[in-house]
Amino acid sequence: MRQAEQPLTAFNCCRCGQCLNPDDANKINMTGLSELLQEGLAGLTLAIPLCDLKEFADYIVAKTKEELLPTLKAADTDPLIPRLEVMRMLGVCANTLRNWRRSKYLEAVLVGAKVYYRTSAVNKVLNEYGKERI
Secondary structure, eight states: OOOOOOOOOSSSSSSSSOSOOGGGGGGOOOOSHHHHHHTTOTTOOOOOOHHHHHHHHHHHHHHHHHHHHHHHHHHHHSOEEEHHHHHHHHTOOHHHHHHHHHTTSSOEEEETTEEEEEHHHHHHHHHHHHHHHO
């Protein structure tokens, strides 16, 4: 007669032999998935209720927004000007602009293969040195 299979629990979740045993249960005191990851148990296989998975996803999205939003807001306040427009504004040729970029005189922002300049940097050059002196 075939022996009945053991029901899956948190401690024998996949019958691989590497899962936690009940004796180790008191060593682990965690309440969330993020804590599991921080404790180095990323290879652990879990059966998670859908509501908990959604809660974890919401937490990750909120945490990411919290970390990235200030950076994105700061970038939005200083619009970028295309290279050709900067050349026209400053009255310089492409080689001069490239030399200024390489020497960090006028810092550029690369978006893909295109070169842009921050409005504040261009205005600083205009105010500091004036168009006549450039």
